[in-house]
Amino acid sequence: MPELLENPAGLRDLLLGSRRIAVVGASNDEGRASHWIMAYLLEAGYDVIPVNPRYEKILGRPCRASLEAIEGPVDIVNVFRRPEEVGPIVDQAIARGDSAVWLQDGVIAPEAAERALSAGLTVVMNRCIYRDHARWVGAQ
Secondary structure (H helix, E strand, O other), X not given: OOOEOOOHHHHHHHHHOOOEXXXXXXXXXXXXXXXXXXXXXXXXXXXXXXXXXXOXXXXXXXXXOOHHHOOOOOOEEEEOOOHHHHHHHHHHHHHHOOOEXXXXXXXXXXXXXXXXXXOOOEEEXXXXXXXXXXXXXXXX
């Protein structure tokens, strides 16, 4: 059953059960959280797909202009965008049949989250995937 995940066990299960993560708003700027968190996720063994129309590659990975440009579903759509930009991203994730949407710290979009939940996606909102992975999964 899809839910708004906030509990440690649920977050851990989502992270352990996921392999493919799309990072929407990925950046080549090493100082941006989306860049170093993407690097962390790659190091943790995830298949990470950067999504940003401004780049061809990030961290050696081919960049996609949008979620729609990714072949096949992803386990987690990790969003580093402003709250007002989340709606269309969630709609794309729903249309694609992705499993979960993870909205990073400060990304609070209740209406988009509700649409995702209603469509059967798991939602994490206003949480850092890096911090939760490091705390609940670590280097297993």
